[in-house]
Amino acid sequence: MSHAHHSLSAEHIPAPPLPRRWTMLALLCLAQFMLILDVTVVNVALPDMAADLHLGREALTWVVTAYTLCFGGLMLLGGRLADALGAHRTVPAGLTVFTAASLVTGLSNGAPMLLTGRVFQGIGAALLSPAALSVLTTSFHGPERNKALGIWAALGGTGSAAGVLLGGALTDGPGWQWAFYVNVPVGIVALVALPALLPRRAPQPARLDLPGAALVTAGTGALIYGLVKAGDAGWGSATAVLPLLGAVVLYALFAAVERASRAPLMDLRLLTRRPVVAGAFLMLVATTLLIGFFFLGSVYLQQLRGYSPLRTGLLFLPVAVATGIGAHLGSRLVGRIGSRVTAVSGLAVAAGGMVPLAWLPADGSVYARLLPGLTAASLGVGAVFVTATATALALVEPQRAGLASGVVNTFHEVGGSVGVAVLSTVAASGIDQGAVGGFRDAFAFSAIVAVVAAVACLVLVPHLKPRTTDIPHVH
Template sequence: MTHAHTHTHAPSPPVSADPRRWTALALICTAQFMLILDVTVVNVALPSMAADLDLARSTLTWVVTAYTLCFGGLMLLGGRLADGIGARRTLLAGLGLFTVASLACGLAPDAPTLLAGRIAQGVGAALLSPAALSLVTTGFHGAERNKALGVWAAIGGSGSAAGVLLGGALTAGPGWQWVFYVNVPVGVALLAALPAVVPARAPQRPRGLDVPGALLVTAATGALVYGLVRAGDAGWTSASTLLPLLGSLVLYGIFAAVERASRAPLMDLRMFTRRPVVAGSFLMLVATALLISFFFLGSVQLQHLYGFDALRTGLVFLPVAVTTGVGAHLGARLVGVLGSRICAAGGLTLTALGCAPLPFLTADSNPWATLLPALAVAALGLGAVFVTATATALGMIDPHEAGLASGIVNTFHEVGGSIGVAVVSTIAATSITTGTLAGYRTAFTACALAAAAAALLTPLLVPPGRPRTTGGPHVH
């Protein structure tokens, strides 16, 4: 593959081929690795955090969702900021904020401080991630760029796998605070090293920053998540559940109006008239919602109900994270042969079948023989869906629109995690609070039904045909 490209370039390397570019790539990927780690590393530590800080179920849910919500909601703004003030500056600002916020989370004496730290981590991640990707795509050319983006993509799968294992080891060892403290020395070292190897490029002409749009879409999703979490305590028909859900619809409506009126909108809503973008966003939302829900539900169930410590919980989830990566690898091979429709429907069907035994778990089931294989099969299917989602959204539209589509799909990726955890936390509310089994069973039933429904919808939503596999990069 590399040879096909070599003869198209002049013998001398491009002017911008910086000798420090591979060192820069290694450091940038390390920073991105921390961000992905922080989505899953926290799940295994949740029961210990709850015991230490006396966290209610709803607060526990927000520890996961506050991060993914701000990461997803503000990511497009972070990308626009990187264009406007320069990717290097945005990267360092995001990394600095993320590092300080990690320290604050580790030192948190109570729930409000912990949640404020998680929000700040999410804002830092939303600045860092798009700026990092921009530096990777502009720092490499031709065949080298494909290689660099391959390294970047591999970070995604390995980050979530390492997250569950590291989360378990740190929580069982020095304590849950260390799932946050571990970011601090790494962040400080990166802040010291990056300026020396990342060149300062002149920023592009800024198209204007749509701050109201970013705040509106984040607030709308926040209100949606709040309403979903609240339902677990107050019931679906109570005012404290319905008002935030209604408020989120109103805020989404205002967001759409602001985007249409804006001269430099954050999200080009016309992209939602493109069937591949809608299909890709839907698949990404469902796949992330299910995968992060598995980590959340499984971690709490294993530790509360089956008496596992954090390290053993991490070990149970390691094969699940690995099969996600295997599924993604298979999906990348198959989507070009079978097409998006078959790949997505097949992956979601496999996920539904994997979930099917979970509602029948009993209190004396052996999690190694029941929960682990079931979730590993489900995750194998989801891995293929992740790749198909990106390939469909980016490989079935004009290449010049790939950047816009990529931003939208990545937003759905982060926000999907927030919504999934909010829903399963509410369904399993009684079990999470009382340590019984019924709620977990119902939540896993909901996961199986959601996967099956999405598999049935796929042929209607996903366009026929095979995507070009040279679409733009996926953030993670």
């Protein structure tokens, strides 16, 4: 999901505008919308899936994380493939994989098939999303490009809001399978119409860093596995410690491969720059909190409080909308009061919203505590998302903006999967036995994370006032 880094060489000779570029944009946005939807649509469907397919807490956690793990871990590789082969090849390829995987996921009869489908959905998304964004940045110029990128950025907020609603409506109506089946007709329409509209570009010779992509994805997979296992076996157990040590080894190998590679997947030197590190850190924290809210809230409302999926989806609507409002406010504030103040304030608001949830009741009104708390918290988190991207790209030279936003977006997807794994483990007793204490612990833990992150921001986030006009931020 990066600005294509090859778009700048083509900048000097603007290509003649594509005749049907707005139709193409509409279809690409529809495809991207499906990818974003598939992060949140699942959260509301989880309890029904668990009941139907006899999934425990571990399998449930993987249903959420397998998708974001593969999407995030392979996204940079997907961007490189789009450069190497041309987006007119990788967009249809990604769409095909994603659509077929959605069908498989819907037809699942147990955890293995379900998780395989989710993995391939993630692979399809990683092929499709960066390629679609690179087409968009190279096909539009001047004011038109800002408009196109604005539409693309707006998908993030609306996608997660639509995800909870659609997830609830489909799960309650025809069944959770339709949360996946709904992608199939959309995917087919896009597959039929898009190839004729996409600009054709000669493939460019490029080196692909396959070992790098494999190592970073495997490392994060091992990390999630260890974190999830710790919830049942305890933090000191071999089943938790060994995968976590394995993750450290795989990450170290990844760093070594990237240093030695002539065309590394991720330019690790970017991580020596304070704004990029600050942006990646903020993205990690914001995604952990937000995806965690949806995951925990959905299981709490349905398993503990007996809410229907649709009612749960409706209850989450203000939370999703608040995230969008927070992002809008954040983009205004960053330029005025600077990154550091915006990030610290956003995290403080998030922590404030979480505090009452640490005393979440097992009964009583959901509207008195859970809803106001989550809505306030997501307002703060929304502002942190924008600050993350704006900060990371603030001091990067234009020709490396693509690489920097790729780094931040990788932290975004991968951060979401690690965050859900941690919160699932903290809330293990709540998810397994339906005890409210587990959920209280997880919300208290989220509040602590937000406070610690806010303090860290005082040191880590530079006092910049970046412009936020041209930031395509992800869901």
